[in-house]
Amino acid sequence: MRQPAEATLEQEMRRLAEAARGAARLLSYAPTAQKDAALREAAAALATRSRAILEANRADVDAARQAGQGAAFLDRLALDPKRLDGIARALREVASLPDPVGEVTSSWRRPNGLAVKKVRIPLGVVLMVYEARPNVTVDAAALCLKSGNAAILRPGSDALRSSLALSEAFADGLAAAGLPREAAQVVPTPDREATFALLQLDELIDLAIPRGGPSLIRAVAERSRVPVVKHYQGVCHLFLDASAPLDQAVALAMNGKVQRPGVCNALECLLVHRAAAAKLLPPVGRALAAAGVELRCDPTALTLLRRAAVKAVAARPEDYGREFLDKILAVRVVPHLDAALDHIARYGSLHTEAILTRDLPSARRFEREVTASAVMVNASTRFNDGGELGLGAEIGISTTKLHAFGPMGLAELTTQKYVVEGDGHIRS
Amino acid sequence: MRQPAEATLEQEMRRLAEAARGAARLLSYAPTAQKDAALREAAAALATRSRAILEANRADVDAARQAGQGAAFLDRLALDPKRLDGIARALREVASLPDPVGEVTSSWRRPNGLAVKKVRIPLGVVLMVYEARPNVTVDAAALCLKSGNAAILRPGSDALRSSLALSEAFADGLAAAGLPREAAQVVPTPDREATFALLQLDELIDLAIPRGGPSLIRAVAERSRVPVVKHYQGVCHLFLDASAPLDQAVALAMNGKVQRPGVCNALECLLVHRAAAAKLLPPVGRALAAAGVELRCDPTALTLLRRAAVKAVAARPEDYGREFLDKILAVRVVPHLDAALDHIARYGSLHTEAILTRDLPSARRFEREVTASAVMVNASTRFNDGGELGLGAEIGISTTKLHAFGPMGLAELTTQKYVVEGDGHIRS
Numbered sequence: 001m002r003q004p005a006e007a008t009l010e011q012e013m014r015r016l017a018e019a020a021r022g023a024a025r026l027l028s029y030a031p032t033a034q035k036d037a038a039l040r041e042a043a044a045a046l047a048t049r050s051r052a053i054l055e056a057n058r059a060d061v062d063a064a065r066q067a068g069q070g071a072a073f074l075d076r077l078a079l080d081p082k083r084l085d086g087i088a089r090a091l092r093e094v095a096s097l098p099d100p101v102g103e104v105t106s107s108w109r110r111p112n113g114l115a116v117k118k119v120r121i122p123l124g125v126v127l128m129v130y131e132a133r134p135n136v137t138v139d140a141a142a143l144c145l146k147s148g149n150a151a152i153l154r155p156g157s158d159a160l161r162s163s164l165a166l167s168e169a170f171a172d173g174l175a176a177a178g179l180p181r182e183a184a185q186v187v188p189t190p191d192r193e194a195t196f197a198l199l200q201l202d203e204l205i206d207l208a209i210p211r212g213g214p215s216l217i218r219a220v221a222e223r224s225r226v227p228v229v230k231h232y233q234g235v236c237h238l239f240l241d242a243s244a245p246l247d248q249a250v251a252l253a254m255n256g257k258v259q260r261p262g263v264c265n266a267l268e269c270l271l272v273h274r275a276a277a278a279k280l281l282p283p284v285g286r287a288l289a290a291a292g293v294e295l296r297c298d299p300t301a302l303t304l305l306r307r308a309a310v311k312a313v314a315a316r317p318e319d320y321g322r323e324f325l326d327k328i329l330a331v332r333v334v335p336h337l338d339a340a341l342d343h344i345a346r347y348g349s350l351h352t353e354a355i356l357t358r359d360l361p362s363a364r365r366f367e368r369e370v371t372a373s374a375v376m377v378n379a380s381t382r383f384n385d386g387g388e389l390g391l392g393a394e395i396g397i398s399t400t401k402l403h404a405f406g407p408m409g410l411a412e413l414t415t416q417k418y419v420v421e422g423d424g425h426i427r428s
Numbered sequence: 429m430r431q432p433a434e435a436t437l438e439q440e441m442r443r444l445a446e447a448a449r450g451a452a453r454l455l456s457y458a459p460t461a462q463k464d465a466a467l468r469e470a471a472a473a474l475a476t477r478s479r480a481i482l483e484a485n486r487a488d489v490d491a492a493r494q495a496g497q498g499a500a501f502l503d504r505l506a507l508d509p510k511r512l513d514g515i516a517r518a519l520r521e522v523a524s525l526p527d528p529v530g531e532v533t534s535s536w537r538r539p540n541g542l543a544v545k546k547v548r549i550p551l552g553v554v555l556m557v558y559e560a561r562p563n564v565t566v567d568a569a570a571l572c573l574k575s576g577n578a579a580i581l582r583p584g585s586d587a588l589r590s591s592l593a594l595s596e597a598f599a600d601g602l603a604a605a606g607l608p609r610e611a612a613q614v615v616p617t618p619d620r621e622a623t624f625a626l627l628q629l630d631e632l633i634d635l636a637i638p639r640g641g642p643s644l645i646r647a648v649a650e651r652s653r654v655p656v657v658k659h660y661q662g663v664c665h666l667f668l669d670a671s672a673p674l675d676q677a678v679a680l681a682m683n684g685k686v687q688r689p690g691v692c693n694a695l696e697c698l699l700v701h702r703a704a705a706a707k708l709l710p711p712v713g714r715a716l717a718a719a720g721v722e723l724r725c726d727p728t729a730l731t732l733l734r735r736a737a738v739k740a741v742a743a744r745p746e747d748y749g750r751e752f753l754d755k756i757l758a759v760r761v762v763p764h765l766d767a768a769l770d771h772i773a774r775y776g777s778l779h780t781e782a783i784l785t786r787d788l789p790s791a792r793r794f795e796r797e798v799t800a801s802a803v804m805v806n807a808s809t810r811f812n813d814g815g816e817l818g819l820g821a822e823i824g825i826s827t828t829k830l831h832a833f834g835p836m837g838l839a840e841l842t843t844q845k846y847v848v849e850g851d852g853h854i855r856s
Contacts, residue, residue: 025773029796102796108818114807116817121799123829202649206829221630225649227656227830248852255854345453356852367847368457368530371549379542379850388855389544389846390536401551401634401843402655403831415829418817419795422807424676424784426683427816 009189013197016152017204019182020125024150027183028122032099034177035145039095042142042173043088049169050084056165057134064132064158072262076133077159087138087166090393091173094142097392100410101148115421120414122148124206127198128395129220131212132156137163141170141184143395147413150183152198152205156212157190164188199224209408211396229403231396233323234264234351236381239340239366240284241357242275248378249280250287252356253329255380258291262325264397265352265384269320269330271340272301277333282308285331293327300333321347337362341369348372350399352384373399373406437617441625444580445632447610448553452578455611456550460527462605463573467523470570470601471516477597478512484593485562492560492586500690504561505587515566515594518821519601522570525820528838529576543849548842550576552634555626556823557648559640560584565591569598569612571823575841578611580626580633584640585618592616627652637836639824657831659824661751662692662779664809667768667794668712669785670703676806677708678715680784681757683808686719690753692825693780693812697748697758699768700729705761710736713759721755728761749775765790769797776800778827780812801827801834 027035046053057079064077100120107117126149128140137153144151155163163186171181187194199208202225210220211231221228238256240249256267272281277300285295285305289312296315297305305312312331319330320343334340344353354376355366363377374384386394386407394407404412455463474481485507492505528548535545554577556568565581572579583591591614599609615622627636630653638648639659649656666684668677684695700709705728713723713733717740724743725733733740740759747758748771762768772781782804783794791805802812814822814835822835832840 025799028799110816110818114811114816124799221653227828229830245852251852251854259855363849371453371456371552372845374846374848377847377849379848379853380855382855383542383848383850383853384846385855388538388542389848390538400655402657403843405843406846415831415833417800418802418812418834419805420802420807420811420817421791421795421805422811424673424679425807425811426679427687427808427810427813 009191009193010197013187013194014201014204016185016187017125017198017201020150020152020185021204023180023182024122024124026180027145027148027150028101028124030148030179034179035099035148036095038145038173038177038179039091039142040173041176042170043091045169045172045176046084046088046091046166049165049172050081053084053162053165053169054079054081056161060159060161067158069158073132076131077162079134079162083135087135090139091142094146094393097146097410099146100414105416112425113422114425117419118416119419120411121417123413123415125150125152125204126413127152127154127205127208127226129154129195129208129210129212129216130156132158134159134162134166137166137186138170139393140395141167143393143410143413145174145183147410149413152185152187154187154195154198160186160190195220196223199226202226209396229398229400229408231408232399233349234266234397234399235268235321235323235347235349236265236352236354237269237271237344237348238267238354238356238381239271239344240273240276240280241337241355241359241362242273243358243362244273244276244280244356245358246280246283249284249356252354252380253284254287254291255382256354257288257293257329258327259382261327265381266325267329267381268322268324269332269347271343272331272333273337273340274300274333274335277301277304281305281331281333282310285310285312288329291327293329295329295331297331298333301331304333323349337365341366344370350401351397352376352381354379354381373397437619437621438625441615441622442629442632444613444615445553445626445629448578448580448613449632451608451610452550452552454608455573455576455578456529456552458576458607462607463527463576464523466573466601466605466607467519467570468601469604470598471519473597473600473604474512474516474519474594477593477600478509481512481590481593481597482507482509484589488587488589495586497586501560504559505590507562507590511563515563518567519570522574522821525574525838527574528842533844540853541850542853545847546844547847548839549845551841551843553578553580553632554841555580555582555633555636555654557582557623557636557638557640557644558584560587562587562590562594565594565614566598567821568823569595571821571838571841573602573611575838577841580613580615582615582623582626588614588618623648624651627654630654637824657826657828657836660827661777662694662825662827663696663749663751663775663777664693664780664782665697665699665772665776666695666782666784666809667699667772668701668704668708669765669783669787669790670701671786671790672701672704672708672784673786674708674711677784678712680782680808681712682715682719683810684782685716685721685757686755687810689755693809694753695757695809696750696752697760697775699771700759700761701765701768702728702761702763705729705732709733709759709761710738713738713740716757719755721757723757723759725759726761729759732761751777765793769794772798778829779825780804780809782807782809801825
C-alpha cells in the first residue's frame, strides 16, 4: 500500500533529523583539529566544485528572475567566483577561531570537597531557516560545525539548487576530515511543509533559528515544538538628548539611516529632546533629506523642519514601530527622557537602541532602563554586529531574550553542563 | 451582548499578562534594597496572614482528600505553622543572596575605542506552571522578584486556594516596599484553558517553565508560542566501571535509589561493567534489596543475583528509560564503557548521569561524551541540585539545553544585553 504524500515527507524529515542526531553525538566530542581540518577541506572543495556550484546558482538566479524577483533579491542570491572565494575565506576564518566546546567557564569546590565546573557543550542539532542567501548555507554550517553541532539547513526555496551544491562541497570537507557528511544537511525539497515537519521533532532537534521576515518568524514560532531563537526585525531608535552635540547628532543619524538602510541594525526612528529640537532637528533633517531620506514627522518636528525649509511629511500612527528597511525615517519630538524611554518600551523591537548625550545621569538611566539586545551610548546602532563587537563570526542577531540575546556567535551555539567530581561522595 | 466564555477567559488572561508586563518594566531596574525589602516584608506578612493561609490550605487538603488523592500528594499539599515558617525563612534567604541584575559578566574595548560590556538583565515576565505544591508559589515568586522578573504563577488546581492566600501575603510585601502587587500573580481560575491562553501571549510573556509530569510538559511544549524551558523527568544512570571500589559502589547505588526515591535526581538504572559484575553486583544488589528495592534485571544480572540468593526479577524492555520515582531499579550488565555510553545516549533524559571508576581515561571519556545537565564522576546523582552545587535557591532543574541546562537559580532567570559606549562613534 502506498503512503500518502504527507506521511512520506514526514518520514523523510524524520530520517534526515535522525541522521543529524547521530552525527551530533560524534561531533559533540570531535577534537578541534578535526573540525578545523574539515572547515579547511571544505574551503578547498568549494574551489574544486566551483563550476557545479556556479551552474546551480545560475539556474536559481534564472528561475528567480523569471518568477519576477527584484534586483536586490537577485543580487543576494547570485554567486560569482569572487563571492565563492569570500565564502571559502569565511570558512578558513571560522577554522581559526577558538573552539568554544570544552571551555570551563567557571569552577569551584564545595565545602564537602566536591569539585564543580561548568563546561561548554554543543546544543546538538540546530535547524536554521533562512532567506534565499546561498552564503548563509555555508556560514551557518561552518559555525555549527565549529561549535560541535549538526546543522539542518533550510534556505529559501529560490536558493535551493545553490545551497545543495554548496553543501556537497561542505560534505566533502567533512568526509575528508573523517567526519560524517550528515553533520550539515540541506533540506532537499522546496516543500514548505518540510519545515513544519522538522519543527515537530523536538526529541531530535535542539534549536530552531528562523531568520527573515515577520511571516516566516511567526509561522515558525507558532508551529514549533523545538525551542526557537528568533532573528527578527530591528526597529531601532536614536534619542538625541538635550545635551547632544550637533556634529555627532548628524553623524549618528546619517550613519544609522543612510549607510546601509536595508539591514536590521539600521535606524528607523529618531527621537529628539524638545529642549534641543530647534537646534538639532533642522541640520540633522537637512543632512538626511539631502541623502534622499524621507522624514515622517510628528507635528512638532514637522513644524520645525518646514520652518527651516527641510522637506518632511506628516507621520501616520503606523510609522512608529515600523521597520522601513529603506530611506525612510520616523521622527518625533519628546518632552523628556522619560517620554523617550516610554516610546522605546512601546515601539522598540528589543534589537538596538541608542542615545546621544553628554549628561551622565541620562546616559546611565538609558543604559539601565532600556531593554534591547544592545544599548548604544554615543555610538551608532550599526555597531550591533558580531564582528563590530569583537565576537567573531555570527549566525545572526537574536531578538529572543532566552539563551542568546543579540549577535549569536560560536559561544551562543553552545550550552553548559555541570561536571562534578568527588571521591565516592554521597548526599546526606 | 455577552461574550462567549472562552473569549472572556482569554481577555482575562491578557489583562493579567499586561499587568505583569507593566510591573516587569519597573522591576527591571528596581534597586536591590527595594526588592530585598519586599521579600522580607512578604516573610513578615506570611505570619500576619497565617490564619487565612492555613484555612485556605485546609480547604484545599479536604477537597483533595475527597477527590481521592493519595497520602504522598496530600503531604506535599499540606501546610502547617512549621512549614509556613520554612517558607518565610526561604524568603529571607533569597533576600540575602546577591542580586544578579546589573552584573557585568564581561567587558572589553574595541580597537576603535568602543567600550563593550555584557550586563545581566531580567528576562521580563516568567510563567511558572507547576504541581500542587503551595511552597513553590512563594519560592518561584521570590526568585523571580529577586532576579527582576514579574511572575505569573499557575499551580496545580488542587493548590489554588492555598496559592492565592500565599500570594496575598507576597503582594503585601511588594506593596510595603513600594513595588506593584502585579509583580507576582497567581492565575485565579482552575480552568485548564487559562494556561493555554497565557501560552499564546508571546509578546507579553518571555519564558514559560513547566515543571511536572510528561503530559503537562508535552501539552505546554506543543501549545506554547512562549519560549519554554522544561523541568522534565530524570532518568538517571550510575555506571559501575570495572575498577569501581565495592564500598563506594554500594554507597552510591544506595544513596541514589533509596535516600529519596521520588525526586528527579534519584537513580533509575544501574549499569555494571561485565568485568566487575560478579564482584560488585551481588553485594550492591543485596544492600538494595534489603532496603526494599525491586531489582529489574537483564539476563546476566539476573543470573548473578539469583546465584547469590539476592531477590530480583527480569526486566522488561520498557524498564529501561523509565522514571520509576519509587523503590524500583533497572539493572543491566554491559560489556564495556562504550556500551554504557550507548545505553545512556539512548535511554537517558539529559538530567544526571554518574560513573564510578578509578580509571582516569574512563572518567574523562564519560565526562566528555555524556550529554546531561550534570555529569557526576565518583559522586551520587543526588548532588544535581542548586543548593548542593552551591548556586543558592533554585526554581527547578532544566532538562532543556537552551538557555539554562540543570539547576535554574537566579542567574538563569536573567539574560544579558550588550552595552556599548562610544564618543560619537560611527561605523565605516
